[in-house]
Amino acid sequence: MRYHLNHLKELESESIFVIREVAAQFENPVLMFSGGKDSILMTYLAVKAFYPAKLPFPLLHIDTGHNFPETIKFRDDLIKKIGARLIVGSVQAAIDKGMLREEKGFNASRNGLQTAVLLDELEKGKFDAALGGARRDEEKARAKERFFSHRDEFGQWDPKNQRPELWNLFNGKKQYGEHFRVFPISNWTELDVWQYLAMENVELPNLYFAHTRKVFNRDGIYLADTDYIMKRPHEDVLDLKVRCRTIGDMTCTGVWPSEAETIEDIIDEVASTRITERGGRADDKRSETAMEDRKKKGYF
Amino acid sequence: MEYQNMELLRFTTAGSVDDGKSTLIGRLLYDSKSIFEDQLEQVKATTEKRGEEGVNLALLTDGLKAEREQGITIDVAYRYFSTPKRKFIIADTPGHIQYTRNMVTGASTANAALILIDARNGIVEQTRRHAFIASLLQIPHLIICINKMDLVDYNEEVYERIKEEFSAFSFKLDVNDVQFIPISALLGDNVVDKSQNMDWYEGPTLLYYLENVHIGSDHNFIDCRLPIQFVTRPNTDDFHDYRGYSGRIAGGIFKKGDKVILLPSGFTTTITKIDTYDGELEEAYPPMSVTMLLEEDFDLSRGDMIARVNNQPTVSQDLEVMVCWFHENPLRPSGKYTILHTTKEVRSVVKEIRYKLNINTLHRDQEDKEINMNDIARVVLRTTQPLFYDGYRKNRITGSIIFVDEHTNETVGAGMII
Missing domain, CATH: 3.40.50.300 (P-loop containing nucleotide triphosphate hydrolases)
Structure with a gap:
């Protein structure tokens, strides 16, 4: 078939359309960058959307202070390469100023603290649209998320009061003080993301590929050994060949035993794996509706 | 692969x-x-x-x-x-x-x-x-x-x-x-x-x-339409005079060298380049997102459209629309609504409600004209500026609109142009 796009090119075209709508409809957008593959994909698609012009909006990274060092290095290299502007919101700084209180104990994580810093940065920067790399296949609370997700002046998400989206008509009209979260890769699955990154030969942090690392097992999930996590006495550290399926804060990003050293290996692994990528996120395990509850408060 | x-x-x-x-x-x-x-x-x-x-x-x-x-x-x-x-x-x-x-x-x-x-x-x-x-x-x-x-x-x-x-x-x-x-x-x-x-x-x-099931013909490949999302102007040394019209192809197959008409101005010109990050394309078709460069510079902007000289959309301020109502506040006869169509936004007034359709019997009710949530009706709209549209049967992209409430900004209805 001559006039036909494969599924990856069609998804790409849809995402570029949405990213361009954001640039056209909003005065001051920002792209939320976490350092994970979805936000790397988002950045790559945004570069495509505006080529040969540079990105018309900055990237915003909420740094928990507990990131993998590889993530920070990759972020800085990428920013330099594409000539974009980077804003860093620091959870550590917010804690030092007394704005936030750190969780204590074995399962302490700064993941929840990110929300406050994110909302603070969005307000400070007067951003009216925040682009995010969330996908509908990730978690059930996201299956009904819109491309253009309306937030009230408190940054809250009201699942019952979202605008219907038809055809390719996106309604980004808003009252003063309100803003939108926009999810251009809503229709991609984990497998689509990997297939596309392989097809386009996109550079990725080496954390995604199998490497040997010191890890320990907690409640069935392997976590990287780091000073940021307090270990229980029986939690022994071992050397294991692992990779990350998602990259977030070190305190809540599980690593998986894996032999996948290339992106094609990863595609095979993802295609045959039987656990969702968020299955390794300690923050989702807190309750059955953990994601929905966090989203309502303004979580990414 | x-x-x-x-x-x-x-x-x-x-x-x-x-x-x-x-x-x-x-x-x-x-x-x-x-x-x-x-x-x-x-x-x-x-x-x-x-x-x-x-x-x-x-x-x-x-x-x-x-x-x-x-x-x-x-x-x-x-x-x-x-x-x-x-x-x-x-x-x-x-x-x-x-x-x-x-x-x-x-x-x-x-x-x-x-x-x-x-x-x-x-x-x-x-x-x-x-x-x-x-x-x-x-x-x-x-x-x-x-x-x-x-x-x-x-x-x-x-x-x-x-x-x-x-x-x-x-x-x-x-x-x-x-x-x-x-x-x-x-x-x-x-x-x-x-x-x-x-x-x-x-x-x-x-x-x-x-x-x-054959889906290769589900898009319209006949009637060339490019609604412009925005104008790409890099303003860098490498791309000093670059001026591209970015958008997603809504219909037809555009080729480099094609004579095209710009709407609403009516000027005609030629496509000199179809650009993407992955390089130049010889032709572009739905649902591709591209940037189009033209022989001469015109004052084109978001909401304008590029079409072919001998195959143009309808240009009009009067629309016949089948609407499905989405909001608990009923459609207001003579009400004013913002209309979003392709990449264009206009104001409109509901001139007439022709009939309400009973979707179970397909009966057209010309007496009961209260259009509530989930109702389907045929209405006549008048817009403040002309829209460049095709009938919905011909093109689902250039033939569709949404109604936005001017006060709350909520999406209150969806329409298919007849």
Whole structure:
């Protein structure tokens, strides 16, 4: 078939359309960058959307202070390469100023603290649209998320009061003080993301590929050994060949035993794996509706 | 790589609790290995907590806490699965009449509509409603699954009777491609594998049909339309004089060197380059996102359109529209609404409500003109500026609009231009 796009090119075209709508409809957008593959994909698609012009909006990274060092290095290299502007919101700084209180104990994580810093940065920067790399296949609370997700002046998400989206008509009209979260890769699955990154030969942090690392097992999930996590006495550290399926804060990003050293290996692994990528996120395990509850408060 | 030859197919499902829709979706997801262990475990745990037995697959498809508490699905949920041939996006919507707006939303981007009929009950009001919406929204392919065949002893006569009954009313609708498939979602007959119980059926299984139905012609490849999203001007040393018109092709096949007309100015010029990050293209077609460069510089901006000189859209301030109303506040006769059409935004006034359509009987009611949530009506609009449009039947992108409330900014209706 001559006039036909494969599924990856069609998804790409849809995402570029949405990213361009954001640039056209909003005065001051920002792209939320976490350092994970979805936000790397988002950045790559945004570069495509505006080529040969540079990105018309900055990237915003909420740094928990507990990131993998590889993530920070990759972020800085990428920013330099594409000539974009980077804003860093620091959870550590917010804690030092007394704005936030750190969780204590074995399962302490700064993941929840990110929300406050994110909302603070969005307000400070007067951003009216925040682009995010969330996908509908990730978690059930996201299956009904819109491309253009309306937030009230408190940054809250009201699942019952979202605008219907038809055809390719996106309604980004808003009252003063309100803003939108926009999810251009809503229709991609984990497998689509990997297939596309392989097809386009996109550079990725080496954390995604199998490497040997010191890890320990907690409640069935392997976590990287780091000073940021307090270990229980029986939690022994071992050397294991692992990779990350998602990259977030070190305190809540599980690593998986894996032999996948290339992106094609990863595609095979993802295609045959039987656990969702968020299955390794300690923050989702807190309750059955953990994601929905966090989203309502303004979580990414 | 094999996956680089996969296509994307979007289909919508609609149905009530009892017709086996959740079971069918659950089966498609499960059989294509799209349900993961941790999701299944979560569902099992919730089923147990509620004191129910077995695994309630419906829990996989109702996501939000609010809905679970009420035990209903209130919105469109999107599900994903894929086979080596195609990636599928299911827009899963509730089937009850009060959710017409959700069905319309789900149907707006679908290539195919999957309608479930309980073999024991035959065609019911809801079947007619689904078929009508599929026809109204111009979904190119209709798949009628006659479900629960196991409960009617896999009887061919039952299947034939329902098929005839359906055809007897669907001839009044605007649907071309209809496929009937007798299935049992619960037992798997003709879903993924061919049924051993219905030798008399020689057609495809549901999955085979979904994988093979021809969708290559679902886009309009005839009438060239590029609604401009914005103008790309890099203002850098390398691209000093670069001025490109960025957007997603809504119809036709544009070629480098084509003579084109710019709307609304009416100027004609030539395409000098079709640009993308991946390099220059010789031609561009739907649904590609591109940037187009023209021989001369014109004052084009968002909301303008590039078309072909000898094939132009209608340019008019007066529209006849079939509208589906979405909001609890009824459509106001003589009301003013913001209209979003392609990349253009205009104000409009409702000049006339011609009739309200009863979607069960297709009766046109010219007396009752109160258009409430989930109602479908034909209206006449007058806009402040001309729109460049095609009839919805010709092009779903250039023929569709949404109504936005001027005070709340909410999306209150969806319209298909006649």
